[in-house]
Amino acid sequence: xxxxxxxxxxxxxxxxxxxxxxxxxxxxxxxxxxxxxxxxxxxxxxxxxxxxxxxxxxxxxxxxxxxxxxxxxxxxxxxxxxxxxxxxxxxxxxxxxxxxxxxxxxxxxxxxxxxxxxxxxxxxxxxxxxxxxxxxxxxxxxxxxxxxxxxxxxxxxxxxxxxxxxxxxxxxxxxxxxxxxxxxxxxxxxxxxxxxxxxxxxxxxxxxxxxxxxxxxxxxxxxxxxxxxxxxxxxxxxxxxxxxxxxxxxxxxxxxxxxxxxxxxxxxxxxxxxxxxxxxxxxxxxxxxxxxxxxxxxxxxxxxxxxxxxxxxxxxxxxxxxxxxxxxxxxxxxxxxxxxxxxxxxxxxxxxxxxxxxxxxxxxxxxxxxxxxxxxxxxxxxxxxxxxxxxxxxxxxxxxxxxxxxxxxxxxxxxxxxxxxxxxxxxxxxxxxxxxxxxxxxxxxxxxxxxxxxxxxxxxxxxxxxxxxxxxxxxxxxxxxxxxxxxxxxxxxxxxxxxxxxxxxxxxxxxxxxxxxxxxxxxxxxxxxxxxxxxxxxxxxxxxxxxxxxxxxxxxxxxxxxxxxxxxxxxxxxxxxxxxxxxxxxxxxxxxxxxxxxxxxxxxxxxxxxxxxxxxxxxxxxxxxxxxxxxxxxxxxxxxxxxxxxxxxxxxxxxxxxxxxxxxxxxxxxxxxxxxxxxxxxxxxxxxxxxxxxxxxxxxxxxxxxxxxxxxxxxxxxxxxxxxxxxxx
Amino acid sequence: xxxxxxxxxxxxxxxxxxxxxxxxxxxxxxxxxxxxxxxxxxxxxxxxxxxxxxxxxxxxxxxxxxxxxxxxxxxxxxxxxxxxxxxxxxxxxxxxxxxxxxxxxxxxxxxxxxxxxxxxxxxxxxxxxxxxxxxxxxxxxxxxxxxxxxxxxxxxxxxxxxxxxxxxxxx
Numbered sequence: 032x033x034x035x036x037x038x039x040x041x042x043x044x045x046x047x048x049x050x051x052x053x054x055x056x057x058x059x060x061x062x063x064x065x066x067x068x069x070x071x072x073x074x075x076x077x078x079x080x081x082x083x084x085x086x087x088x089x090x091x092x093x094x095x096x097x098x099x100x101x102x103x104x105x106x107x108x109x110x111x112x113x114x115x116x117x118x119x120x121x122x123x124x125x126x127x128x129x130x131x132x133x134x135x136x137x138x139x140x141x142x143x144x145x146x147x148x149x150x151x152x153x154x155x156x157x158x159x160x161x162x163x164x165x166x167x168x169x170x171x172x173x174x175x176x177x178x179x180x181x182x183x184x185x186x187x188x189x190x191x192x193x194x195x196x197x198x199x200x201x202x203x204x205x206x207x208x209x210x211x212x213x214x215x216x217x218x219x220x221x222x223x224x225x226x227x228x229x230x231x232x233x234x235x236x237x238x239x240x241x242x243x244x245x246x247x248x249x250x251x252x253x254x255x256x257x258x259x260x261x262x263x264x265x266x267x268x269x270x271x272x273x274x275x276x277x278x279x280x281x282x283x284x285x286x287x288x289x290x291x292x293x294x295x296x297x298x299x300x301x302x303x304x305x306x307x308x309x310x311x312x313x314x315x316x317x318x319x320x321x322x323x324x325x326x327x328x329x330x331x332x333x334x335x336x337x338x339x340x341x342x343x344x345x346x347x348x349x350x351x352x353x354x355x356x357x358x359x360x361x362x363x364x365x366x367x368x369x370x371x372x373x374x375x376x377x378x379x380x381x382x383x384x385x386x387x388x389x390x391x392x393x394x395x396x397x398x399x400x401x402x403x404x405x406x407x408x409x410x411x412x413x414x415x416x417x418x419x420x421x422x423x424x425x426x427x428x429x430x431x432x433x434x435x436x437x438x439x440x441x442x443x444x445x446x447x448x449x450x451x452x453x454x455x456x457x458x459x460x461x462x463x464x465x466x467x468x469x470x471x472x473x474x475x476x477x478x479x480x481x482x483x484x485x486x487x488x489x490x491x492x493x494x495x496x497x498x499x500x501x502x503x504x505x506x507x508x509x510x511x512x513x514x515x516x517x518x519x520x521x522x523x524x525x526x527x528x529x530x531x532x533x534x535x536x537x538x539x540x541x542x543x544x545x546x547x548x549x550x551x552x553x554x555x556x557x558x559x560x561x562x563x564x565x566x567x568x569x570x571x572x573x574x575x576x577x578x579x580x581x582x583x584x585x586x587x588x589x590x591x592x593x594x595x596x597x598x599x600x601x602x603x604x605x606x607x608x609x610x611x612x613x614x615x616x617x618x619x620x621x622x623x624x625x626x627x628x629x630x631x632x633x634x635x636x637x638x639x640x641x642x643x644x645x646x647x648x649x650x651x652x653x654x655x656x657x658x659x660x661x662x663x664x665x666x667x668x669x670x671x672x673x674x675x676x677x678x679x680x681x682x683x684x685x686x687x688x689x690x691x692x693x694x695x696x697x698x699x700x701x702x703x704x705x706x707x708x709x710x711x712x713x714x715x716x717x718x719x720x721x722x723x724x725x726x727x728x729x730x731x732x733x734x735x736x737x738x739x740x741x742x743x744x745x746x747x748x749x750x751x752x753x754x755x756x757x758x759x760x
Numbered sequence: 761x762x763x764x765x766x767x768x769x770x771x772x773x774x775x776x777x778x779x780x781x782x783x784x785x786x787x788x789x790x791x792x793x794x795x796x797x798x799x800x801x802x803x804x805x806x807x808x809x810x811x812x813x814x815x816x817x818x819x820x821x822x823x824x825x826x827x828x829x830x831x832x833x834x835x836x837x838x839x840x841x842x843x844x845x846x847x848x849x850x851x852x853x854x855x856x857x858x859x860x861x862x863x864x865x866x867x868x869x870x871x872x873x874x875x876x877x878x879x880x881x882x883x884x885x886x887x888x889x890x891x892x893x894x895x896x897x898x899x900x901x902x903x904x905x906x907x908x909x910x911x912x913x914x915x916x917x918x919x920x921x922x923x924x925x926x927x928x929x930x931x
Contacts, residue, residue: 045871046875052878053862053867054862054866061812147796209913260877262876663876666915667915690820699904
């Protein structure tokens with residue numbers, strides 16, 4: 032078929048849902064109401080490990096308006112059936128209110144249901160729980176680890192022994208909580224044994240299958256609705272206990288229940304980026320050609336599930352190193368299970384590897400970009416496969432020019448501005464470009480407008496807008512004539528909304544459905560004697576602005592509306608499908624981040640002065656939204672590098688800074704002007720649509736760019752995140 | 761401003777929780793209500809008046825997602841008890857536009873892509889309106905300082921500062 036004119040794809044269009052968001056009309060989970068709605072509040076355990084010996088709910092139940100208090104003593108046991116499709120970590124998910132065991136501090140031990148939120152909150156404070164407490168093990172640095180996951184190519188030990196330069200370095204990263212602005216929330220309602228939940232989730236059908244498995248229901252007896260997600264960053268990719276508790280409470284009291292976790296409760300049992308210890312050894316020849324790299328990693332996980340993020344890719348594929356070993360151990364602790372957080376694994380590995388590369392560049396007296404260019408592979412050193420596209424050389428050149436990287440005095444502590452020490456740093460990032468089977472549905476109505484559906488999500492990147500653009504071009508309609516709908520399990524299932532997979536996978540499914548529908552309309556027209564297109568070759572017909580016409584004969588054509596009206600059709604429909612081709616290529620998105628920081632020589636304060644990200648992510652569907660995402664990724668990386676740190680009191684496993692006043696995230700005053708450049712181009716090996724995905728990679732490599740800049744400014748190499756003032760004094 | 765006597769909310773918790781009568785104006789509409797003394801302005805808006813634009817982000821005054829204007833000043837509605845608002849005029853994000861005509865700051869947020877997930881956006885916009893009224897918009901640095909009570913986890917700060925600055929220059 033003749034390629035469609037591209038009017039919307041690639042254009043910096045405004046978000047189609049922006050008006051709803053600026054007027055307060057966008058409805059997030061907790062904004063939903065239902066007739067007879069009542070409120071639930073969770074009671075958390077006050078110990079970090081042990082058993083519940085008694086629960087006294089009398090005072091809570093005595094409050095007028097309290098409907099029930101559910102605990103392990105009175106809650107019905109739920110089936111908790113297997114749900115292999117959910118791809119939860121090995122182990123068994125937490126069963127809440129099922130037994131007297133406390134596995135981590137803050138584990139839900141009761142849920143109070145009352146007619147008003149105020150009463151439910153008050154009653155939750157009146158529930159008296161007694162425990163038989165044991166000392167929990169929560170310290171990664173002292174606990175025992177699991178059997179390792181290993182990787183090996185070449186003889187790293189021999190290569191290290193004969194290397195001209197050897198470095199052995201250990202880095203540590205703090206546990207980070209996602210702290211999306213929207214707390215986890217569920218509104219649950221039962222109708223004749225069927226469950227509807229308005230629930231914060233990044234994976235509509237994952238939430239549906241999980242609730243069905245937990246309650247022993249067929250999947251179609253559960254409906255999940257989530258039109259807006261108030262940020263998630265990986266944190267809503269699985270169901271946490273509040274979804275189960277809200278549904279259970281609604282069933283028990285026979286009324287719809289709203290359950291919104293408090294900010295504090297989000298730190299207990301709803302996932303986090305695990306803290307890591309990451310030891311790197313590098314071997315290189317005198318010219319900076321890497322000969323060996325070894326990685327030993329230890330990461331937090333819970334005792335009931337073994338969580339693993341993608342910590343291995345960066346160490347394997349970023350550089351052309353002949354000999355590599357990896358030894359990765361999870362460390363089971365008396366904590367809740369970690370989960371994916373933006374740039375999962377990659378952001379941690381890049382901090383260690385890209386800091387180590389900077390240390391090597393210093394050791395060799397080489398420019399950090401030159402060192403990376405000398406180790407740039409031509410094929411994926413892990414698989415031997417060619418890269419689909421890998422334009423890091425272009426990223427380095429573009430970024431160095433735009434940032435003004437050269438000339439740079441490599442000497443640390445060489446630039447000063449009053450009390451401030453000024454330094455620059457850079458780092459590279461990569462993220463695997465995955466795509467997964469996804470479905471969509473397209474309907475074109477007689478009025479010439481289209482509705483496109485797929486049960487994906489939009490946690491902020493702009494799924495609504497991007498899919499509208501893809502559909503508009505594939506159908507040949509103006510953007511204003513296309514409505515994209517998402518967030519309802521009655522819609523066709525796509526991949527979960529994470530891993531930078533949405534645009535490649537769902538976008539390709541949307542494009543497929545729209546192309547099929549357009550093809551059907553064209554076939555209809557060219558076979559219709561009354562159509563101006565009668566007899567034309569279908570392959571020569573394109574559609575733009577709702578009008579079908581012969582490409583080289585633009586006057587010959589007609590609109591969708593006239594075609595449908597004449598043929599007596601009130602609509603055309605098509606199903607879109609995307610199945611990954613599984614081509615033999617190594618597929619990744621790439622980033623290079625540049626940073627300039629100022630460090631107060633006397634106080635150790637670090638201020639970010641400017642940053643630039645340069646990205647190779649294949650086709651960019653909407654450059655305006657892509658730049659916003661990149662800036663957001665950089666800000667997330669500033670948090671990881673300089674501010675964010677979940678602090679646990681190892682005596683009882685309590686998180687001591689479980690609030691937004693003590694867990695520091697970047698605020699407006701922390702952020703200077705940030706810039707992003709996307710290389711033009713596309714990658715047709717990842718997915719039909721040419722996009723490689725960008726939400727993750729914009730976060731990967733930000734923290735080491737900042738850490739390297741801090742070193743350049745101060746001469747102090749801080750090998751632990753976050754880099755706080757006390758470490759620099 | 762309309763002066764209709766608005767919906768009378770049934771007393772919560774079966775009359776037993778300490779409660780008070782309060783009359784206040786929300787987005788130009790007068791409400792005479794009996795409220796549980798523990799009810800925050802935020803929960804009054806969200807759970808009783810059906811105005812869910814203001815968001816519960818932390819319920820502790822640390823994130824700004826609940827920011828509204830009370831008598832023209834920006835406040836964290838999660839920390840403001842509803843019973844203290846006798847005679848007050850409250851403006852939420854739902855009351856900012858003039859019919860279909862958006863407030864210039866709302867339009868600037870759209871044009872400059874100052875919202876991603878959108879959850880903090882109502883609070884950002886109400887705080888931005890307050891910031892502009894207070895005159896704390898002399899420079900990007902000043903805006904950044906005076907908008908730092910509103911956290912945006914998606915990281916829209918660069919565009920938020922532009923939107924506030926551009927709007928301040930225009931109104």
